[in-house]
Each structure stands twice: as structure tokens, then as C-alpha cells.
Amino acid sequence: MAVDEKLKIELGKQGVFVTTLQELYNWGRRSSIWPMQFGLACCAIEMIATTMARYDMARFGAEVFRPSPRQADLMIVSGTVTKKMAPQVVRLYNQMAEPKYVIAMGACAISGGPFKQGYNVLKGIDRYIPVDVHIPGCPPRPEALLHAFITLQKKIDEQHLTGEERPPHLDGGAQGEFPVPEYGEHDLEPPSNPGVWPVPITIR
Amino acid sequence: MSNVGLQAEATAASGREEGWNRPRTLTPEGELLEVAMGPHHPSTHGVFRMDVALDGERVIRLKPVFGYLHRNHEKLAEGMAYLASMPFTDRLDYICSLTNNWAYALAVEKLVGQEVPERAQYLRVILAELTRIVNHASSVGFLIQEMGASGTPLMYAFREREKILDLFESLTGARMMCNYMRFGGCRVDASAAWLDATRKVVAGLPRFADEFENLLCTNEILMARCQGIGILRPELAVNAGVTGPLLRASGVNYDIRKVDRYGIYDRFRFRVPLGDHWDVYDRFMVRLLELRESIGILEQALKEIPAGPIMDAKAKLRGFRPKAGEAYGRIEAPKGELGFYLISDGGPNPYRYRVRPPSLINLTILEDMCLGEHLADVVLIFGSVDIVLGEVDR
Numbered sequence: 001m002a003v004d005e006k007l008k009i010e011l012g013k014q015g016v017f018v019t020t021l022q023e024l025y026n027w028g029r030r031s032s033i034w035p036m037q038f039g040l041a042c043c044a045i046e047m048i049a050t051t052m053a054r055y056d057m058a059r060f061g062a063e064v065f066r067p068s069p070r071q072a073d074l075m076i077v078s079g080t081v082t083k084k085m086a087p088q089v090v091r092l093y094n095q096m097a098e099p100k101y102v103i104a105m106g107a108c109a110i111s112g113g114p115f116k117q118g119y120n121v122l123k124g125i126d127r128y129i130p131v132d133v134h135i136p137g138c139p140p141r142p143e144a145l146l147h148a149f150i151t152l153q154k155k156i157d158e159q160h161l162t163g164e165e166r167p168p169h170l171d172g173g174a175q176g177e178f179p180v181p182e183y184g185e186h187d188l189e190p191p192s193n194p195g196v197w198p199v200p201i202t203i204r
Numbered sequence: 205m206s207n208v209g210l211q212a213e214a215t216a217a218s219g220r221e222e223g224w225n226r227p228r229t230l231t232p233e234g235e236l237l238e239v240a241m242g243p244h245h246p247s248t249h250g251v252f253r254m255d256v257a258l259d260g261e262r263v264i265r266l267k268p269v270f271g272y273l274h275r276n277h278e279k280l281a282e283g284m285a286y287l288a289s290m291p292f293t294d295r296l297d298y299i300c301s302l303t304n305n306w307a308y309a310l311a312v313e314k315l316v317g318q319e320v321p322e323r324a325q326y327l328r329v330i331l332a333e334l335t336r337i338v339n340h341a342s343s344v345g346f347l348i349q350e351m352g353a354s355g356t357p358l359m360y361a362f363r364e365r366e367k368i369l370d371l372f373e374s375l376t377g378a379r380m381m382c383n384y385m386r387f388g389g390c391r392v393d394a395s396a397a398w399l400d401a402t403r404k405v406v407a408g409l410p411r412f413a414d415e416f417e418n419l420l421c422t423n424e425i426l427m428a429r430c431q432g433i434g435i436l437r438p439e440l441a442v443n444a445g446v447t448g449p450l451l452r453a454s455g456v457n458y459d460i461r462k463v464d465r466y467g468i469y470d471r472f473r474f475r476v477p478l479g480d481h482w483d484v485y486d487r488f489m490v491r492l493l494e495l496r497e498s499i500g501i502l503e504q505a506l507k508e509i510p511a512g513p514i515m516d517a518k519a520k521l522r523g524f525r526p527k528a529g530e531a532y533g534r535i536e537a538p539k540g541e542l543g544f545y546l547i548s549d550g551g552p553n554p555y556r557y558r559v560r561p562p563s564l565i566n567l568t569i570l571e572d573m574c575l576g577e578h579l580a581d582v583v584l585i586f587g588s589v590d591i592v593l594g595e596v597d598r
Binding site for chain 1: 243244245249250251271272273274275276277279280283291292295298299355358359362363365366379380381593594
């Protein structure tokens with residue numbers, strides 16, 4: 001239900017600013033995404049470099065890294081998630097207030113990366129929590145993180161306040177908490193969250 | 205080492221139990237407050253947990269909990285060819301990937317008796333010292349950040365880091381994970397333009413060091429917070445196997461660049477800064493002074509670097525199977541003694557591959573440094589150890 005662009009420009013000339021609640025809402029949210037101060041491994045150093053003077057994430061309204069999940073909107077999973085750390089990552093995600101977003105930064109966070117063959121590395125954090133943007137790279141360059149960030153902003157811009165496609169935080173029936181895995185006898189239990197990550201069907 | 209006399213003297217002076225500097229007066233009254241710091245905690249440089257027991261504000265017990273970043277590096281290395289482990293060593297101490305490369309290359313070169321050409325040796329020294337500058341500048345920046353000056357000193361450090369990382373990128377193709385050294389040399393040659401660019405960056409570094417020192421050294425808050433806390437006695441440091449700036453800040457003259465003279469470090473003139481008060485401020489100062497010495501080494505190396513090949517012509521690239529045997533190669537990494545211990549059974553993969561990480565072993569004395577201090581100082585003491593969790597947990 002966007003306002004006609006021509007009408008908007010015409011009204012703008014007369015000093016009248018017209019917008020929809022949805023646009024205003026999305027604009028407000030995408031312009032002040034506060035990431036959580038949360039570094040896991042190598043990618044965290046590049047994440048810090050992104051916030052420093054050269055790349056300056058503050059240009060996109062995201063310089064305020066919050067140490068508490070309660071104050072954060074965005075979780076940048078920057079690095080290898082091991083099986084010992086995965087329950088904590090999911091718990092931190094559960095503690096974040098809606099609306100919340102996740103960027104999986106780096107090969108390890110999206111798939112296990114070079115350590116995938118090992119016994120102690122989770123093969124992608126998207127097995128447990130919904131990920132909005134994946135960035136490949138080992139580690140991704142700061143520009144890649146900025147690109148992911150802009151992609152996330154575009155994604156937020158396209159969200160609707162009502163209807164079937166509304167984001168989870170506007171949907172009363174949506175799942176808010178995700179089950180925290182626990183270390184079982186051999187591996188993490190459950191090995192994945194089927195609501196987030198449907199187990200791929202293997203065709204033999 | 206020749207500090208046995210020093211050890212006995214310090215023990216007698218302190219009146220504390222021999223070897224371990226735990227004060228005896230830590231008998232709490234009433235109940236203890238247990239605080240879990242981490243694994244998600246802004247001060248822990250990643251994922252690390254400290255279970256601290258407090259009597260009021262004083263630390264009575266501190267139990268470090270490791271393993272949140274255990275990436276089975278050693279086990280993976282046993283299943284792959286020697287050269288295939290090289291990119292994994294980058295990810296050990298991910299701030300200083302090039303020194304990790306060097307330590308691993310040195311261990312394998314020792315195992316097979318491989319020579320390294322002159323030019324490659326110089327390139328290794330140049331890259332390792334640039335890495336040391338990156339590491340020391342960032343670690344000082346992180347230390348100050350934990351004191352509450354969020355961002356500003358770190359931004360100065362990262363400004364220089366970006367300049368140096370640009371050099372790494374143009375030479376090796378990657379900013380952080382360089383994967384540059386090979387057994388018997390280096391992967392690609394440095395062009396004359398690269399060397400000129402490096403000279404330009406190095407010429408700007410003394411100014412950065414001056415700026416950084418002017419900004420920080422005499423800062424009143426920094427001195428008040430850092431001086432006299434986290435004292436690490438030399439005898440404990442030696443007993444616990446602590447190495448690197450942490451050991452030198454405790455006044456022990458031990459730098460593997462001087463002791464082993466690996467590579468071509470016997471050709472360069474540089475001094476080893478030592479601490480006098482053994483506290484956090486000394487560690488901070490030792491890092492700043494080492495940064496200056498590294499600039500000196502860089503200037504000498506960039507002046508003397510000869511032309512020539514960068515790979516030994518006799519280096520075996522295919523079918524790399526060392527004879528059965530074992531070797532331990534160690535270097536002075538920015539954080540301390542980084543060693544690789546390899547056992548070969550004659551196959552293409554190492555039979556045993558063991559990393560001696562400076563971060564983990566420097567961290568073992570964390571409780572001893574923190575006992576009796578305030579909780580707020582634990583963050584500082586932890587920061588002054590300068591660890592990277594990728595290396596602690598491997």
C-alpha cells in the first residue's frame with residue numbers, strides 16, 4: 001500500500017511529507033541495528049576491523065555494540081561454533097528481544113568451514129537458529145560484512161506489517177524460543193532443529 | 205637459564221610459599237560470591253569462561269574453563285599431508301598468522317633437514333616483525349579497551365594494522381590468513397614495488413609509536429589502574445613455563461630470537477626490554493618497547509635484503525615423506541614461544557602433531573596473578589596476558 005511516487009514528490013514540493021506506517025517502521029528499524037558484542041573466533045577480528053575507522057560501520061547506524069543480548073537487535077555469529085559453544089549461542093539468541101536478526105559470518109558459521117571434518121565443530125549455526133544473511137569467506141573481508149549488513153537492511157525494508165509474510169515478531173503464533181541443544185552421549189541433542197533446518201533428503 | 209639465584213632471592217624476600225606466589229591471607233569470612241565471567245563476556249577476547257569466587261570484591265578463587273573454541277586442529281593435522289596443515293596454522297593465533305606459518309615451517313624443515321635461501325629468510329623476518337607490530341599494537345589497544353576507553357586507542361592500533369594488512373594482502377593474497385611460508389622458502393617473491401611500499405610503511409611506524417606512547421604511557425588513569433596489580437614473580441613465571449612479553453615483563457631475560465637465533469636473527473641488532481615491577485603496566489610497556497625494537501629490525505632487514513631465489517631448489521614439493529623421526533621447531537611468536545612438535549613414521553602424514561601454544565601456557569598462571577585482586581582488575585590482568593582463544597583451545 002505504498003503511496004503513489006509522483007504524488008509523494010508533488011506533496012514534498014509543497015512541504016508535506018507523506019509516508020506509510022510500514023515504511024516509517026522499517027526505516028526506523030533498519031537505520032539503528034545494534035549488533036551484539038559477541039565474537040567467537042577469527043572472524044571477530046575482522047568484525048572489529050569493520051567497526052574501526054577505515055570501514056566505519058557507524059555509517060550504517062550499527063556502531064553501538066551491546067554487550068547484553070537484551071539490548072541487541074543483530075547477532076553476528078563471527079566464527080567457529082563448536083559443540084561446546086552452540087548451546088550458549090542458541091541461548092543468547094533466545095535472550096534477544098524481537099525483532100532480531102542473525103548474520104552468519106564466515107565459512108565456519110555457515111557450514112563448519114575448514115574444520116568441518118573435525119569432531120567438535122558444528123556444521124553451520126543455521127541448524128539451530130534462523131539465519132538471515134550468510135557471508136562466505138575465511139574470514140570474510142570487512143567489505144563483505146558491510147555488504148551483508150546492507151543486504152540485511154534491504155531485507156528489513158521489504159518486510160510487511162500485516163499479512164502472511166509478516167516477520168515473526170508481529171506474528172503472535174510464531175515461534176519465539178528455540179530449543180537449546182544439550183551435549184548428549186555422543187553429540188548434541190537434538191542434532192538440528194527441524195523447524196529451522198529441514199534435514200536434507202539424501203538420494204542414493 | 206641463569207636465574208636460579210634470582211628465584212631463591214625472590215622467594216626469601218616475599219615470604220610466600222616456594223614457587224607459587226599465593227598469599228596465605230586468603231581466608232574468607234562468611235559466604236563466597238561466585239561469578240561466572242563468560243563464555244560470552246566482553247572482556248574475554250572470545251569464548252572463555254572464568255569462574256570467580258569473590259569475598260566482597262576480592263578474588264579468592266579463579267577457575268578458567270577452556271574448550272569453547274576447540275577445533276580439533278591437531279587431530280585434523282594427523283590426517284592430512286604436511287603441507288595441508290599450513291593453512292590451518294594460520295587459524296591458531298589468528299592475529300599473527302605469519303609467525304604461526306614460520307614456526308610450522310621451521311619444525312618441518314628441522315624434520316627433513318631443509319635449507320632455506322637467504323632472501324626467503326629475510327622475507328620471513330620482515331613479515332614476522334610486521335606481525336609482531338600488529339599484535340603488540342592491537343593487544344595494547346584491547347587492554348586499554350578493557351579499562352573502559354572503548355575504541356579510541358584500539359582505533360589507532362587498527363589504523364596501523366590496516367596499513368600492514370594491505371602489505372600482507374598484496375604479497376600473499378589474504379589479509380589475515382596468509383598461508384605464505386613453505387618448507388624451504390616462501391610461496392611468492394616480493395616485488396621491488398612491494399619492498400618500497402613496506403619501506404614507506406615502516407618509515408611511518410616510529411611516528412605511530414611516538415603517538416601511541418604520548419597518548420597512553422603517562423595517562424593518569426592508566427597508571428592508576430595498571431601499576432602494582434597482577435604481579436607475576438619471575439620464579440613462578442619460569443616454573444610455569446611462561447614465555448614471551450609476559451615473562452620478560454617479569455624481568456627474565458629470555459627471548460628465543462636471542463637464545464636460539466633461529467633463521468637469521470643473529471644478524472640483527474636489537475635489545476630485549478625487561479620489566480622491573482612485574483605488573484600489568486610493565487607488560488604494557490614491554491610490548492610498546494618491543495614494538496620499537498621490531499621497527500629497528502625491519503629497517504635493518506629491508507636495507508640488507510638480497511636478491512635471489514625464495515625457494516630452495518632441492519626442496520621436495522611432491523611426494524613429501526619425511527624419514528621416521530621427530531623434531532621440535534620453535535620461534536618467538538608475538539605472544540611467546542610457539543613450538544610445533546612433529547613425529548614422522550615415514551608416511552605422508554605426521555604421526556603426531558603437537559602445538560605448544562604460548563597463549564595456553566601463559567594463561568595457566570592466571571589464577572595466581574588474580575588472587576587477592578579486585579574483580580575489576582581481573583579483566584585487566586587477563587587482558588595483559590594477551591591471549592587468542594584459537595591458540596588456547598586449538
